[in-house]
Amino acid sequence: MFDRTADRTRNEFEALAVKHLDGLYAAALRLTKNQRDAEDLVQDTYLRAFRFFDRFERGTNIKAWLFKILTNTFINRYRRSVKERSLVDGPEQQAVQERVISREATDQAENPEQHFIDRLLSDDVLEALDAVPIDFRMAVILADLQDFSYREIADILDVPVGTVMSRLFRGRRLLQKSLAGYAVEAGVLPPGPTGERIDLEEYRRKRNSGA
């Protein structure tokens, strides 16, 4: 009797969760930067998710829930060992940007059309992405690869929506510049208008009061 209940839960969990294995692994690989740790991270993620499955609200977004567990597990267990700290603010980030991005690459990244990107190899793209500081990298992966909304990313990373927007904006910009750097190295070319960000809340308040 007990076993049958356990089997049902187990089957339900697998039916819901297994289809996100590749996506979770792809993200884990960019976080840990090596296959072995990525596999362990994904396995830990599934085990933890299964242990807390009774707290998962049926019918809500299991993909976002799994990515949240992946992120938390990574921060708790692996981040220290990867020796990668948050580089969101301060001089460290400056240093990373300067190291990764040459002057030439920055100029190239300002080009309006990004045709050069088409000519990059996947390995260059992954290296360019890995060169982006981890918080920005994760925001880009969640938005541009996993198609999560700002709200979902905010829940996954446990930060306000405004922070998601800022990380995403800066992450994409850094990625473009990083890609341009690799493109320059590979003898290829770049673009991108620099719009300023808006404060979404502020924007909405203004729009609504104006109407």
Next chain:
Amino acid sequence: MSIDPHGTPASISCGEMARSLEPFLDGEFEGREEAELSRHLSECEPCRTLVEREARARSRLRAKLREAMGPGSPAGTAPAGLQERISAALDREARPARRWAPWPVSLGAVAAAAAGVMVVLATQGGADPLIDEAVRKHARDLPLEVNAASVAPEAIPGLLASKLDFNPRPPAFRAQGMKLMGARLSQLRDRPAAYMRYELPRGQVGLYIIDDPDQRIGGGGRQVQVGPSTVRMVNARGYNIAVWRRNEIVYSLVSDLDEADLVRLVETAQAAADR
């Protein structure tokens, strides 16, 4: 929310359009907000050009990311075997009731073990930091927090369990003259562990009990089949150590016995566990 076609929805400046570009392209606007921006675009060619250009750049970037690590790419595909590994881990997790079920072992190995023959399964080199730490701590002969002189030996696991998040049930050794002396809380590789010290007619052995639900401990040593368990035999710093697993629990027995005696000792516990 729908727009009143005869009303005058607030118009948007080119500056606002430019600043809304990212969330607009990310599909973050809906209803009236989205309609206002779209309306501006339909009326303003420079903005339309800007948005279209940025949209192309965005889709180019996304396409490249997908090519590099999306579905079907090597960096976007879980390695073969990972799903099975996870399934197996979930199986262990889902069936606590079968915790003490015997492990599947070939009949030949059981027969050989019963006949007192050691079946060597594999030999792997490489120092195991866990074993090294276990030996160092055992050799330091730290004081026992719970002493069998003052507490009944049967009560010791329960006392330790209140300080650990697992029940450190020791295997039931059936060795002549073996006596539990006491126990203390320990740590091996940052994992909480129980340590129990036994007295033998000649010398002492130290038993570590470590909770290892996600199977992070393993590898190294010579693998020997003892009863239902695969036991790793390691010699380190002059001690012989036997390491084996029962589901989520790993036992590490540090001794100055010779290897054959240590195997026999482990064997008595395996036999008892199967009853």
